[in-house]
Amino acid sequence: xxxxxxxxxxxxxxxxxxxxxxxxxxxxxxxxxxxxxxxxxxxxxxxxxxxxxxxxxxxxxxxxxxxxxxxxxxxxxxxxxxxxxxxxxxxxxxxxxxxxxxxxxxxxxxxxxxxxxxxxxxxxxxxxxxxxxxxxxxxxxxxxxxxxxxxxxxxxxxxxxxxxxxxxxxxxxxx
Ligand code: CO
Numbered sequence: 519x520x521x522x523x524x525x526x527x528x529x530x531x532x533x534x535x536x537x538x539x540x541x542x543x544x545x546x547x548x549x550x551x552x553x554x555x556x557x558x559x560x561x562x563x564x565x566x567x568x569x570x571x572x573x574x575x576x577x578x579x580x581x582x583x584x585x586x587x588x589x590x591x592x593x594x595x596x597x598x599x600x601x602x603x604x605x606x607x608x609x610x611x612x613x614x615x616x617x618x619x620x621x622x623x624x625x626x627x628x629x630x631x632x633x634x635x636x637x638x639x640x641x642x643x644x645x646x647x648x649x650x651x652x653x654x655x656x657x658x659x660x661x662x663x664x665x666x667x668x669x670x671x672x673x674x675x676x677x678x679x680x681x682x683x684x685x686x687x688x689x690x691x692x693x
Pocket of ligand 1: 610613653657
């Protein structure tokens with residue numbers, strides 16, 4: 519297994535839709551293992567393939583706290599099939615270091631996906647898992663979370679992000 523490089527906004531892979539997965543083979547399984555390891559190494563609750571510059575519809579999510587047993591979910595070709603209600607959640611993203619924004623999403627979603635063997639599965643969730651599912655599926659569609667803000671809020675958020683990244687580059691934590 520290996521930890522992959524996570525690309526940061528505005529890398530073009532983050533704004534490009536990913537392609538469906540057709541082969542459920544050893545290569546996919548190794549990639550899923552790398553995705554999970556990369557997410558854990560970065561202390562994230564979710565990671566989409568676009569964030570490691572791979573344009574395939576693969577995402578991993580684990581909302582368990584660090585002192586809880588793993589609740590890893592691997593989703594291939596996921597699709598929201600039902601959504602209801604509304605909530606506002608303060609979200610972060612591994613591709614936008616240090617930026618946290620309140621985003622409005624569906625309160626509850628039902629997602630259809632394939633597991634690592636290609637078998638169809640469903641997951642229904644609200645709260646943090648529901649938010650993570652919507653955030654990660656957006657990534658696969660080339661939509662980053664700041665796109666879910668109103669235009670004025672988005673402008674402010676991207677301004678704040680530019681400052682964050684300028685400081686991180688000056689500090690040598692970002693290339
Ligand atoms: Co993200």
